Amino acid sequence: MIARTLALAAAVVAVLGLSACGTPSPGQSARAECARDDGACIEVGVGRPIYIGTLLFETDSGGMDAKRSLAMAVDYLDGQFDTIDGQLLGHPVVTLPEAEDCTPKGGSDGAKRLLLEPDLVAVIGTTCSAASFDAAAKVLSEKSVLMISPSNTSPSLTDPGLRERYYFRTAANDLIQGAAVASFERDRLKARTAGVISVPDAYSRVLGDAFATRFEALGGRADARGSMSLRGSAAGAVAKVAAARPDVVFLPLIEPACTRAVKAIRDTPALAATKIVVSESCQTPKLSRALGAAANGVYASGPDAKAGSRDGFYTGLFLPAYRDRFGGAPPSVFHATGFDAANLLFGAIRRASVRLPGGALIIDRAKVRSAMLDVEGYQGLSGVLTCRPTGDCAQGARIAVYRSPAWPQLSAGAKPVFSQTLTLAEVTGQG
Amino acid sequence: MMNSLVSMNVWVLVALITALTLLVSGAMAFAFARLLGGEEREKAGNTAAAYMTALGSLFAILTGFLINSEYSTLRDTQRIVGMEIAGASRLAYASASLPAADAELVQDSLTRYLENVQAGEWQALGTGSATRSPAIDSLRALERSVSTIASRAYLNDTEASSIARAIESVTSARRQRVVIASQSLPIALFALSVIAGIALVANALLVSVRAGPRYSLVALGIILVVALDLVAILAISAPFRGAFQVDIAPVTELVNELRAGQYLDWVRIR
Numbered sequence: 001m002i003a004r005t006l007a008l009a010a011a012v013v014a015v016l017g018l019s020a021c022g023t024p025s026p027g028q029s030a031r032a033e034c035a036r037d038d039g040a041c042i043e044v045g046v047g048r049p050i051y052i053g054t055l056l057f058e059t060d061s062g063g064m065d066a067k068r069s070l071a072m073a074v075d076y077l078d079g080q081f082d083t084i085d086g087q088l089l090g091h092p093v094v095t096l097p098e099a100e101d102c103t104p105k106g107g108s109d110g111a112k113r114l115l116l117e118p119d120l121v122a123v124i125g126t127t128c129s130a131a132s133f134d135a136a137a138k139v140l141s142e143k144s145v146l147m148i149s150p151s152n153t154s155p156s157l158t159d160p161g162l163r164e165r166y167y168f169r170t171a172a173n174d175l176i177q178g179a180a181v182a183s184f185e186r187d188r189l190k191a192r193t194a195g196v197i198s199v200p201d202a203y204s205r206v207l208g209d210a211f212a213t214r215f216e217a218l219g220g221r222a223d224a225r226g227s228m229s230l231r232g233s234a235a236g237a238v239a240k241v242a243a244a245r246p247d248v249v250f251l252p253l254i255e256p257a258c259t260r261a262v263k264a265i266r267d268t269p270a271l272a273a274t275k276i277v278v279s280e281s282c283q284t285p286k287l288s289r290a291l292g293a294a295a296n297g298v299y300a301s302g303p304d305a306k307a308g309s310r311d312g313f314y315t316g317l318f319l320p321a322y323r324d325r326f327g328g329a330p331p332s333v334f335h336a337t338g339f340d341a342a343n344l345l346f347g348a349i350r351r352a353s354v355r356l357p358g359g360a361l362i363i364d365r366a367k368v369r370s371a372m373l374d375v376e377g378y379q380g381l382s383g384v385l386t387c388r389p390t391g392d393c394a395q396g397a398r399i400a401v402y403r404s405p406a407w408p409q410l411s412a413g414a415k416p417v418f419s420q421t422l423t424l425a426e427v428t429g430q431g
Numbered sequence: 432m433m434n435s436l437v438s439m440n441v442w443v444l445v446a447l448i449t450a451l452t453l454l455v456s457g458a459m460a461f462a463f464a465r466l467l468g469g470e471e472r473e474k475a476g477n478t479a480a481a482y483m484t485a486l487g488s489l490f491a492i493l494t495g496f497l498i499n500s501e502y503s504t505l506r507d508t509q510r511i512v513g514m515e516i517a518g519a520s521r522l523a524y525a526s527a528s529l530p531a532a533d534a535e536l537v538q539d540s541l542t543r544y545l546e547n548v549q550a551g552e553w554q555a556l557g558t559g560s561a562t563r564s565p566a567i568d569s570l571r572a573l574e575r576s577v578s579t580i581a582s583r584a585y586l587n588d589t590e591a592s593s594i595a596r597a598i599e600s601v602t603s604a605r606r607q608r609v610v611i612a613s614q615s616l617p618i619a620l621f622a623l624s625v626i627a628g629i630a631l632v633a634n635a636l637l638v639s640v641r642a643g644p645r646y647s648l649v650a651l652g653i654i655l656v657v658a659l660d661l662v663a664i665l666a667i668s669a670p671f672r673g674a675f676q677v678d679i680a681p682v683t684e685l686v687n688e689l690r691a692g693q694y695l696d697w698v699r700i701r
Binding site: 073076077078079080089090311312313316317339343346347350351355357371374375376377378379380385 | 532536539540579698700
């Protein structure tokens with residue numbers, strides 16, 4: 001009888017024990033799920049920071065703008081631009097800065113240095129497409145680290161056949177800018193022939209190609225092509241283009257190539273009547289500072305930062321706070337995409353994290369990527385964002401063209417001489 | 432003493448009160464058997480039978496009143512929690528029309544407040560230390576961020592007033608919860624019910640002593656009913672602790688929805 005009672009009691013205890021094992025805590029199940037995701041998980045202990053890397057070309061105004069925008073976004077985690085950083089899910093956000101130099105090697109090396117931090121959640125960067133394509137984006141994706149670029153625009157980066165799984169960007173695909181610039185030159189400037197001077201990298205060459213293809217589709221001729229190196233002389237490339245005496249020259253370049261190319265064109269008598277259009281990377285105060293009056297009349301294309309923003313937040317809160325904190329207006333158009341990139345990342349981390357009792361977190365980087373893919377119709381400062389598996393979050397953009405000296409970076413009241421809103425679907429023929 | 436009783440698990444409470452009632456009843460039965468002779472038993476039994484209905488009614492009225500009043504309080508508290516959740520969900524919906532950074536911020540603060548409610552508010556209210564609840568700081572942070580955002584010029588009046596109204600309903604519902612938590616079972620009425628219960632049991636025992644051991648089952652039934660009635664009163668009288676607590680599931684559900692981004696217009700829910 002006693003033995004039977006004891007056996008019954010043991011059975012009850014065993015059943016209770018098994019049922020307790022059958023209902024794992026959220027932390028246990030998150031850890032188990034993480035183990036299946038090839039260790040893509042990070043456990044952030046109570047009071048420990050969330051590490052976000054930056055991989056930026058900070059001497060470039062776009063890189064500087066992205067860095068500042070990230071600082072603004074971290075500041076705004078407490079709901080105020082008061083230069084006191086807020087917290088994400090009760091944890092401080094610590095940025096790990098690494099530099100890139102607009103080259104694939106610089107991008108890869110910087111990404112590898114960031115990966116030395118095992119708790120790295122994601123990276124904001126790179127500034128240049130050249131540092132991402134087949135470089136940083138690949139290195140980080142192989143380790144399941146999400147990368148969001150505020151300023152990469154090369155179509156190659158989000159080409160379905162070439163894209164990296166953990167790569168996203170908030171800047172608009174250059175297929176849009178290329179098409180808008182082609183429309184501007186054909187329809188507004190009435191140009192029949194166009195030249196392109198580019199650098200052989202993932203950004204410059206591909207944007208030049210996108211422009212030329214569209215310009216020719218609109219009935220123009222864009223076969224005058226010159227190539228230069230990023231830090232080399234522009235004379236050879238300009239001479240090659242000058243031989244064709246095009247109506248307009250498009251310069252999809254970054255500094256210092258931009259200033260050198262514009263100067264070389266201005267110094268070439270055969271191109272005296274040729275109009276110059278530069279891409280968004282050149283749309284900085286550097287060019288006018290370097291060239292003075294010679295920069296006047298240069299057109300600059302780029303995303304219209306004010307187009308998609310909620311005017312009140314952007315103009316009434318963000319811009320004044322930016323000016324107060326950094327002592328001047330944003331030097332490039334990438335402050336809005338930078339702020340959006342940081343906020344999309346923070347939102348994805350919020351939705352993908354498992355909160356453990358006491359305040360610790362488990363962040364599954366694979367889930368952060370999935371959370372990015374759930375973004376549809378986000379009303380950011382740079383426009384409406386919907387993130388696709390290709391990595392493109394800006395599905396459309398309003399491209400504005402300004403004429404120097406009335407560039408927004410030089411004059412607060414600058415008005416565009418041309419603007420066009422295009423979607424990625426329209427320019428790829430899928431719309 | 433009362434605090435410990437109302438905080439007990441329902442089965443422990445049932446066992447304890449039933450055992451106590453049986454103990455008291457056993458002692459009374461023993462005393463009656465020892466003290467009353469044959470004729471006295473007959474007289475006492477007849478007298479007790481005459482008062483059975485009156486005592487039974489008195490006990491039923493007293494416990495019925497207490498059960499009804501405590502159950503109403505429990506139900507009201509549940510309704511207030513529902514109001515609070517409705518206010519929180521209105522705030523979440525209203526915040527979705529704010530600029531994206533603000534919407535995330537308000538919903539994040541709201542999530543943290545509700546997580547803290549989930550984690551320790553019931554316990555704090557149950558032990559009468561509402562000011563030590565972890566939810567207080569997060570509610571303060573939520574109110575601060577909502578009022579800061581609502582005062583900004585880039586919001587239109589409708590947006591500003593809808594988030595302000597929603598946070599008001601959350602805070603006022605919480606205040607009502609705190610007030611209810613500070614109330615306790617009316618001790619005098621409960622003591623009166625216990626006395627009425629003892630009198631009823633004594634009466635039932637006297638009747639059964641007169642009728643003989645075969646009828647003691649009737650008395651046992653009454654003893655158990657008295658015990659369970661008292662258990663019922665104690666079990667429902669503390670909405671934030673003990674046996675029958677206010678259900679926290681609506682809070683948990685809203686926290687899960689907020690974490691999944693269901694109140695953010697731009698998050699595709701799979």
